[in-house]
Amino acid sequence: MSTQRLGIIMHGVTGRMGMNQHLIRSILAIREQGGVVLSNGDRVVVDPILVGRNADKIERLAKQHGVERWTTDVDAALANPDDRLFFDAASTQLRAELLKKAMDAGKDVYSEKPTAETLDVALDLARYAKAKGVKNGVVHDKLSLPGLMKLKALRENGFFGDILSVRGEFGYWVFEGGWQEAQRPSWNYRKKDGGGIILDMLCHWRYVLDHTFGPVRSVSCLGKTHIPKRYDENGQPYVADADDAAYATFELEGGAVVQLNSSWCTRVHRDDLVTFHVDGTLGSAVAGLHGCKTQSRVNTPKPVWNPDVPQTMNFYDDWAEVPNNRVYDNGFKVQWEDFIRHLFEDTPWSYDLLSGAKGVQLAELGQKSWAERRWIDIPELEV
Incomplete structure (x- = not known):
């Protein structure tokens, strides 16, 4: 049995949903429990870096919850090859562009919804992920x-x-x-x-x-x-x-x-x-x-x-x-754990960008x- 690290670029987690459900009740809870256990007994530990526009707000959030890494530079975060996954919970209007940029940097992506304001953009995003060959997910928490x-x-x-x-x-x-x-x-x-x-x-x-x-x-x-x-x-x-x-x-x-x-x-x-x-x-x-x-x-x-x-x-x-x-565990946390298993074990995953496009x-x-x-x-x- 071994331990594997998952570096997660978390963008937009100073808002209510991103902070409470995704950061605190999901990723930090997973960190607190020692990670996600895979079917072979290996354990995936999460290592988030918080990304946001407001340096003061993002630094305070990181220090409050013992997160060592934070930045206001999205491009620099995406350039780090040690962080595999990009997560976005910020503006719907900017989401498609950010997710594409992350995929261009070779990242797998996980996103809040809606993935876009229009179907054309949401469907283009799903096709872009398929062409890039990246693993992708959209939160289906309910x-x-x-x-x-x-x-x-x-x-x-x-x-x-x-x-x-x-x-x-x-x-x-x-x-x-x-x-x-x-x-x-x-x-x-x-x-x-x-x-x-x-x-x-x-x-x-x-x-x-x-x-x-x-x-x-x-x-x-x-x-x-x-x-x-x-x-x-x-x-x-x-x-x-x-x-x-x-x-x-x-x-x-x-x-x-x-x-x-x-x-x-x-x-x-x-x-x-x-x-x-x-x-x-x-x-x-x-x-x-x-x-x-x-x-x-x-x-x-x-x-x-x-x-x-x-x-x-x-x-x-x-x-x-x-x-x-x-x-019954927190619904957001359950889906984070399932998506992490999908990343590392290729377990079945239905809640992808195409499913997100269906919502749009x-x-x-x-x-x-x-x-x-x-x-x-x-x-x-x-x-």
């Missing part, structure tokens, strides 16, 4: 959420029978700023900066639906900008012209219908910030980020519609919790559906 893993296990074990429909609710109230600080950065609400919930969330819904319930075959989407005025990080008002809510319907292969609402303008009255209700011929399930409850055909109650008297049935009592029969495709077609107010079929993508 597939490793306990709730969704339980739903997938139920489907694979035949619990649902034929899936009829899926209803999903995602979102929460993002404060406008000014009187109450916003929980999300202001660029999310400006078109020119790549903002908009359709581009953000339909990229997620593509891989969630494809891998959990079945391939998406068509989409109908209505976007809205409910709150046109917000306040930025400096308390200054700005025009919020990007969509802050999306109301989408999808048809899956086999005919199942999915309704998914995504909104930064909704106050939560449900069990979690995202919930999925799945109805099938043999049973139904409701899942959030972690929990999942089921109701089988034989346990389904028989309510009677009578609007003249108060409802006496407690419908929540007729559902059973799916037990936690395994330990769905977002683009969702926007097209909104603009043209019609259903749109989803063509197959190839590289």
